[in-house]
Structures are given as structure tokens and as C-alpha cells.
Amino acid sequence: MTDPAWIDAALSGARPRAVGALLRYFRDLDTAEEAFQDACLRALRTWPVNGPPRDPAAWLIMVGRNAGIDGARRRAKQTVLPDEAELSDTEDAETPLAERLDGADYRDDVLRLLFICCHPDLPATQQIALALRIVSGLSVRQIARAFLVGESAMEQRITRAKAKIAASGVPFETPGPVERAERVAAVAAMIYLLFNEGYSAGGRQEDRAQLADEAIRLARLLLRLYQTEPEIMGLTALLLLQHARSAARFDTDGEIILLDDQDRSLWNTSMIGEGLALVDKAMRHRRPGPYQIQAAIAALHGRAARAEDTDWRGIVTLYEVLEQHTPSPVITLNRAVAVSKTGGPQAALDLIAPLEGRLAGYFHFHGVRGALLLQLGKEADARTAFNKAIALANTPAEAAHIRGHLDRLLQPDRTA
Amino acid sequence: MLYAILCYNAEDVVMSWSQEEDDAVMAQLNVTHARLEAEGKLGPSLRLMPTTAATTLFKSQDLVVDGPYAETKEQLLGLYILDISGLEEGLEIARELGKANPGGAYELRPLRLYLPGASVG
Known part of the structure; x- marks a missing residue:
């Protein structure tokens, strides 16, 4: 037990x-984190x-709040002039805990905690690092390892991010409906970034x-x-459906295995089930x-027991709908992959030809283009495209994957 | 006598288990499951997806609401159907399961009707 x-x-x-609750009491992130740490130490003892x-x-909030208040008192003594006003303010905050923990409050507390990590001045990687540190409670060392940077560099990055947040002020007023919706959207975007970082990052599988x-x-x-919120259901579903395939995405050498070639028995069926639900x-x-x-696109993949069972027509339609919602050349590129399954490689190449200018610096554009050209038997063009892709690869696994294509192209006695 | 053991636990704690921790709990539980099954005492058993996957129909207004019926500190996360001699044995089994699966509570409820239904899943 x-x-x-x-x-x-x-x-x-x-x-x-x-x-989140301690941040509301103390209105200062460092104090809230310290108070939580103190409470955790007490928990480990008792x-x-x-x-x-x-x-x-509730226990941690109560104990953390008391620890934080004690800390403030100690510091107040050390700094000679106790700030009576501040202390009595904090005492006033000790209204019955149950009342303080009602659902709405708790929702805004957690949302605030998530939202402060999404400060628009912070670059994406800092937002993610901050969320991992503050909300998830990962150690700086764990975060540094995940981002493949040194521990002290990550420490600095997080400290700077926190300073920026403190300087711009944490929003403590209860958000109105519009503001709340905006915060939820910002947090969702940050969670999506975090997932993508995990999905694409090099480094160790764990x-x-x-x-x-x-x-x-x-x-x-x-x-x-x-x-x-249907979009939050969609986000959660999307992450579950994508992550369900993680055990099948790489071979033992860390090489990427494409969706079509994955061993679907390695897919996590309970994650897929939850995503579909x-x-x-x-x-x-x-x-x-x-x-x-x-998520609906990922669901169509998740439902297909074998690659050849995939409902590519459904996927093409969904990509069209997605493009209407959020026009983006990357989405068109993805649609092209689906189109190649329903209409052949030439139709897909025609679709992506106009994207060349905007996606010239995008690894996947050249990788997809090379694969399509290869299907058409245009080997020289395919080789050129693959060479461009290799130069733009983000991870060793991506580069290795393309190199695999090139190697096969170079073998004179290959079978098509 | 047929009993249900309803498994309540704090979902955010259970969802914080790493895969290894989850696997370890399940492995330990499976020891008890296997024994009960061998003794012919274990009926259908199930583990529910998180409450975020739940949908509730309020019958009188035909109102469909996302989420579980009850907002509680601990959530209903699973249940066992057992054929046992009575409450005493039920509590013994619950204690044994509890050693493997810490936190929360088990609610023991005698069954009034049991329809095994078709074999699904």
C-alpha cells in the first residue's frame, strides 16, 4: 500500500x-515549487x-501551503522587517480546504500551470522543457537527456524561461470563457509539440x-x-493512436520502418482502442x-489489420478536409502520399510539384518525392531527390532510412 | 454465492504508473487471478479505460454527457465477478488483490442476477 x-x-x-493550487496561494512559481517539494519530503516520511x-x-496542498508560509516567515525574520500585510494576507487564504478545492478552482489552477508554460515569447523547445519541469516534475537531467543537451545548458534554459514568465506576470484572474478557450488551445498546441519532440527526437528509445x-x-x-471539448478528445486520441505504433516504428538497429512495412502485431491494442473510443x-x-x-486519419490506420486493408480513399478525403481547415503544404504532401495509393505515383507527383518552392528545405518533401519517382522507375531523378533529403535529415535514423533507398538503387542486380 | 468486486482507485495515480509499474502490478495480480481461475472462482473480469473515454446517458432527459456518471475522488476502474462462499472469502481475496494493487478501495457487492451472455472480446 x-x-x-x-x-x-x-x-x-x-x-x-x-x-497549481500552491501557485495560486503564493503567486510565485519558485515558492510554489519549493512548497511542493517540502510537502513531498514530508509525504515520503509520513x-x-x-x-x-x-x-x-489535498494533503500535499495543505502541507505545502503551511511549509511555504513557514518559509516566508523565516525569510521575513531574516530580512528584519516582517511584511505584516503579506503574512496576514496569506493567513486569510486559509479558508476551509474543501471549499478551495472545488472543481472549477482546481480546473483553473491546473490550466494556469499548463498555460504559463506556453508563453508566446518562449520558443517551442523552452515551452516544452518548462512543462516537463513544472507540470510533469521531470528532473532537469531527464529533460536534458531527452533533448540531447547537457544538464547545465538545460538548467540555464529553464531558469531563463522561468525568469521570462515571472517578468511578464502570471495571469491570476479567473479567465473568462473566451480567454479560457484560448488557453486551452495554447496548451493543446504545446502538448502536441511535446509529443512530436518525442516522436521525432533522436536519442534513446526510452x-x-x-x-x-x-x-x-x-x-x-x-x-x-x-x-x-471534442478537439481535446481529438488531440488525446491522435497521440494515443500514433504512440500505439511506437514499438513497430524502428528496427533493432534504430532504422525507421514505414507504416506499410510495420509488424502490426507490435501495435499497442489498448492504446488504439482508447484512441478509437x-x-x-x-x-x-x-x-x-x-x-x-x-486523429480520424490515424484511426483509419489503426483499424487496418494489414497494410493492404487501409482505407486510403477515406484518408485522402480526410486530408482534403484537413487542408480546408488548416491549409499547409505539409498536409498537401501527406495527402499526396495517400493519393499515390489510390491514384498512383504520377498523380501524387503532380500534386506536390507546386510545393517545391515552399518545401525545398523540408526533409520529407524530398524523401516522398524520391520514393514516388522510384515507383515510376525514374531512378536518376529519384537519386537526386534522395540526396537532397539526406542533406536535410533531422536525425541519424532519417538519414539512414534514405541511405537504405540509395543503397538499393546502387545495387546493379537488385530485383525491383 | 456470486459477488462482484468493484475496483476503485485514483485515476491520476494509476495513470502515473509507468508501463513497467503497470506491468508489475498486473503480473502480481495475475498470480491471484490464475489461482482463482484454477479454483473455478473467477468469472469475467475487466479493466475499464480511463474515465475520459466514458460517455454518460441521463435517461430521463435523454441527455448524453461526456465523462463518467459520478465525479469522485476515486474512479471505478474495473471489476471482478467471483463465485465464492461468502463475504469472508470475498474480503480475503480483496486483501490479497490489494497487496498487488495498492491505493483506493474494493467494493464487494453480492450479485442479484448474473447473465453470462455470449463470449465477447
Whole structure:
């Protein structure tokens, strides 16, 4: 009941709610984090003896708040002039805990915590790093490893990001409906970035999986806060359906295995099941959005027991709908891949020809183009495209994948 | 006597288990499952997807709402059907399961009607 693994899970499960509430009390991120740390230390001492509390988050908030207040008092003594006003303010905050923890408050607390990580002045990688540190509670070392940078560099990056947030002020007023919707959208975008980082990052499989796992955890958290938002259902479904394939995406040498060639018995069926259930739920609302459409595409892949069972026509249609929602050359490129399955490689090449200018610096554009040219037997053109792709590869695995194509092209006795 | 054991636990804690922790809990539970099955005591058992996957129909207004019926601190995450001698044995089994699967609570409810239905899943 109180073994260390369970306590660990309870602490990290309670973290977003507890740090979110402590941030509201102390109005300062560092103080809130310190207070939470203090509470966790207390939990590690007392829970094994007394058993875990019924509601770990409420316990941590109460203990953390008291620890934070004690800390403020100690610091106040050290700095000679105790700030009476501030202290009595904090005392006033000690209204009954139950009332303070009501659903709406807790929702805004967690949303605020997620939202401050999405500050528009912060570059995407800093937003993600901050969310991993503050909301997920990953250690700086874990985050640094996932991003393939040194620990001190990551430490600096996070410190700078926090300073920027503190300088611009954390929004403590209760958000109105429009503002809340904007925050939810910003948080969803950050979670999506986090997942993509895990999906595409090089580095060790476990580090990648950890980022993806965290993204899914945050998406589920957001969905629990906003149970009726079809786009959040779509986002969660999309991440689950994509992550379900992770065990099949690389071979033992770390080489990319394309969807068509993946061993589908390695797909995680319970993740696919949950993703499909969420797509189903979202459709009922008849308010489609980009995450839902992408999830619906992933669902069509997830439903196909064999590659040849894939409903490519359905996927082409969904990409068309997605392009109407969010026009983007990358989406057209994806549609072209689907079109190559229904209308052949030439139709797909015609579709992507006008994209050349905008996607000239995009690895996947040249990779897809090379593969299509190869299907048409235009080997010299394919080789040129693959060479361009290799130069633009983001990870060793991507480069290795294209090199595989080139190697096969160079073998004189290959069988087509 | 037929009993249901309803498994309640804090979803955010269970969802914070890593795959390894989850696997470890399941492996330990499976020891008990296997014994109960061998003794002919274990009926259908199920683990529910997270409450975020739930949809609720409020019958009188025919109102469909996303999410679980009850917003509670612990959520209904699974259930067992058992054929056992009575409450005493039920509690013994629940204690054993609880050693493998910490946190939350097991609710023991005698069954009034049991329809095994077709074999699904």
C-alpha cells in the first residue's frame, strides 16, 4: 500500500493539481515549487508510517501551503522587517480546504500551470522543457537527456524561461470563457509539440518514449478538465493512436520502418482502442477540428489489420478536409502520399510539384518525392531527390532510412 | 454465492504508473487471478479505460454527457465477478488483490442476477 513506487506515482499524479493550487496561494512559481517539494519530503516520511491519505493532492496542498508560509516567515525574520500585510494576507487564504478545492478552482489552477508554460515569447523547445519541469516534475537531467543537451545548458534554459514568465506576470484572474478557450488551445498546441519532440527526437528509445508518455498524460489531464471539448478528445486520441505504433516504428538497429512495412502485431491494442473510443466520442459533437481530423486519419490506420486493408480513399478525403481547415503544404504532401495509393505515383507527383518552392528545405518533401519517382522507375531523378533529403535529415535514423533507398538503387542486380 | 468486486482507485495515480509499474502490478495480480481461475472462482473480469473515454446517458432527459456518471475522488476502474462462499472469502481475496494493487478501495457487492451472455472480446 505504501511502497515507494506507489508513493512516487501518487506524488507525480497529484503534482499538477497541487503545484497549481500552491501557485495560486503564493503567486510565485519558485515558492510554489519549493512548497511542493517540502510537502513531498514530508509525504515520503509520513505516508509509509501512517498510510497514504485518501486525497494525496489535498494533503500535499495543505502541507505545502503551511511549509511555504513557514518559509516566508523565516525569510521575513531574516530580512528584519516582517511584511505584516503579506503574512496576514496569506493567513486569510486559509479558508476551509474543501471549499478551495472545488472543481472549477482546481480546473483553473491546473490550466494556469499548463498555460504559463506556453508563453508566446518562449520558443517551442523552452515551452516544452518548462512543462516537463513544472507540470510533469521531470528532473532537469531527464529533460536534458531527452533533448540531447547537457544538464547545465538545460538548467540555464529553464531558469531563463522561468525568469521570462515571472517578468511578464502570471495571469491570476479567473479567465473568462473566451480567454479560457484560448488557453486551452495554447496548451493543446504545446502538448502536441511535446509529443512530436518525442516522436521525432533522436536519442534513446526510452527517452523518446518518456516525452510521448508525458504528452499523453498531459493530454488526458487536459481532457479530464475539459471533458466535453471534442478537439481535446481529438488531440488525446491522435497521440494515443500514433504512440500505439511506437514499438513497430524502428528496427533493432534504430532504422525507421514505414507504416506499410510495420509488424502490426507490435501495435499497442489498448492504446488504439482508447484512441478509437475518443474519436467516436468526438465525432458525436459534429464540431470537427484539426486534431480530430488527424486523429480520424490515424484511426483509419489503426483499424487496418494489414497494410493492404487501409482505407486510403477515406484518408485522402480526410486530408482534403484537413487542408480546408488548416491549409499547409505539409498536409498537401501527406495527402499526396495517400493519393499515390489510390491514384498512383504520377498523380501524387503532380500534386506536390507546386510545393517545391515552399518545401525545398523540408526533409520529407524530398524523401516522398524520391520514393514516388522510384515507383515510376525514374531512378536518376529519384537519386537526386534522395540526396537532397539526406542533406536535410533531422536525425541519424532519417538519414539512414534514405541511405537504405540509395543503397538499393546502387545495387546493379537488385530485383525491383 | 456470486459477488462482484468493484475496483476503485485514483485515476491520476494509476495513470502515473509507468508501463513497467503497470506491468508489475498486473503480473502480481495475475498470480491471484490464475489461482482463482484454477479454483473455478473467477468469472469475467475487466479493466475499464480511463474515465475520459466514458460517455454518460441521463435517461430521463435523454441527455448524453461526456465523462463518467459520478465525479469522485476515486474512479471505478474495473471489476471482478467471483463465485465464492461468502463475504469472508470475498474480503480475503480483496486483501490479497490489494497487496498487488495498492491505493483506493474494493467494493464487494453480492450479485442479484448474473447473465453470462455470449463470449465477447
